[in-house]
Amino acid sequence: MQNRKKLSGAAAKQIFLGEEKKLNILLALGKFGWLSQSQLAMYCKTSVQTIRHVLRRMMNDKLIWTETYNDSPGVKAFALTRKGASLLKKGNQGNSLEKVSTFYKSRGFLSNFEHQYHRHLANEFLIALQSEQIELGSHLVSNVKSEYEIQTLKNTANSIFQCVPDSLVLTTDMTLLIIEIENSARGISQHAGSLSHWLEVFAERYEQDGYYSDSLRSLFKELVSEDDEGSFDYPDFENVEQIFVCRNEAIFRNIWRKVERVTAAYSACRENISYFVLPKKQQWHNIFLGIEPRFHDELETRELVIRGSERHKYAADRRQQIVEELNATGVSRSLLARQHNISVSTLDRWRREFLRSI
Known part of the structure; x- marks a missing residue:
């Protein structure tokens, strides 16, 4: 890292702000477990573009990992590495945290988390x-x-x-x-x-x-x-x-x-x-x-x-048609419920009603 004593004006200010945002990101990830890029920008009260640059430097320094959320349009989650957690714990900012979340591998830290x-x-x-x-x-x-x-x-x-x-x-x-x-x-x-x-x-x-x-x-x-x-x-x-x-x-x-x-x-x-x-x-x-x-x-x-x-009100004959469609096609309950703008629990209730009427 460049010696700050040799810098002045805009360059020194830019380096200082970058270090401040890095510490804020470490604290945010220690507190929340993992966050997306836009969430980190909101937390640090800065632009997504600025956060993107800071995150890139932190990844190069092996302070954070990233992984894509399931079922997302390429949205990435960021989390602390062992090195990042260690740096946070050394500072006073980590004292208020019950536990600092760490993930030791660069891939798979979200894979075991269902929700x-x-x-x-x-x-x-x-x-x-x-x-x-x-x-x-x-x-x-x-x-x-x-x-x-x-x-x-x-x-x-x-x-x-x-x-x-x-x-x-x-x-x-x-x-x-x-x-x-x-x-x-x-x-x-x-x-x-x-x-x-x-x-x-x-x-x-x-x-x-x-x-x-x-x-x-x-x-x-x-x-x-x-x-x-x-x-x-x-x-x-x-x-x-x-x-x-x-x-x-x-x-x-x-x-x-x-x-x-x-x-x-x-x-x-x-x-x-x-x-x-x-x-x-x-x-x-x-x-x-x-x-x-x-x-x-x-x-x-x-x-x-x-x-x-x-x-969501359906006549009895229409409810029976939807249940018969479920039984005949073998389509998943959640997919059929979405197609007819009802909940899965409602579909299950109709199915029970239909079985009782047989």
């Missing part, structure tokens, strides 16, 4: 919040815990919420935002029990107290203080808001109806429940640009649920 787009959405949402691409009223983001970090703290998270959230955000007014990424109907069914239990606790607390406050314990260790006697002081969150990020309208309607059922007896909490509904076409860059939150009891939100229900 790649789920993680991509979770990371994108947090970074969009931090960069203020997403606005949540008067809330200002103070601290975030990524999905990767939550997994290292899942026992603590489960003891507080009776479930393990996908991501957590703490605002400057100590409101805790609990983020759930709903990327597939299958995912909804897999964690329906824990999600329902959490919503019941959440709803009951709001009905009784009008708010939900509790200790953060060790979820945000960077906020824990120690007094002169060596005792630790764990801060409290003062309120909770639940946010569902829904991959499409069909998933949104399933989640909305579940929330409606669970909170039927304790509706006071619904003003603290919101949804981000993504367009049908899968996006990889600037996913949340122009997407505004929908609150549970808003008229427009309910109208979206009703419109979707009407669109």
Whole structure:
């Protein structure tokens, strides 16, 4: 590397900014596990072109690896190598991380991870919040815990919420935002029990107290203080808001109806429940640009649920035709469901109805 003492003016400034962006990239990858090029640009608040140059130098220095996401139009994910993680740990920036994510091979670090787009959405949402691409009223983001970090703290998270959230955000007014990424109907069914239990606790607390406050314990260790006697002081969150990020309208309607059922007896909490509904076409860059939150009891939100229900109504004879098509052609359930603009669970229900009628 050139000696900075021999440089001045624009050249010295350019080298300094490049080093600063490199450290920011190391920290981002240590915190989130892996990120795309556009996510790193948003995190570092710079252009994709600038980030591309920095990433190229970091790859040449063997600080990061890259691999292409499955089912993406060539979108690459970047992650730390052992050398990159070691460099991050040596600096003070790595002290706030529970665990620094490392990948020791240049190929295959994503291959064993099934839900790649789920993680991509979770990371994108947090970074969009931090960069203020997403606005949540008067809330200002103070601290975030990524999905990767939550997994290292899942026992603590489960003891507080009776479930393990996908991501957590703490605002400057100590409101805790609990983020759930709903990327597939299958995912909804897999964690329906824990999600329902959490919503019941959440709803009951709001009905009784009008708010939900509790200790953060060790979820945000960077906020824990120690007094002169060596005792630790764990801060409290003062309120909770639940946010569902829904991959499409069909998933949104399933989640909305579940929330409606669970909170039927304790509706006071619904003003603290919101949804981000993504367009049908899968996006990889600037996913949340122009997407505004929908609150549970808003008229427009309910109208979206009703419109979707009407669109998916089929007469009995038409339902039977679709089931017969499934049985006759052997086409996959997910493909047939997409062709007829219904969910796989709806198709399965029609199939059971058809079998009972035989």
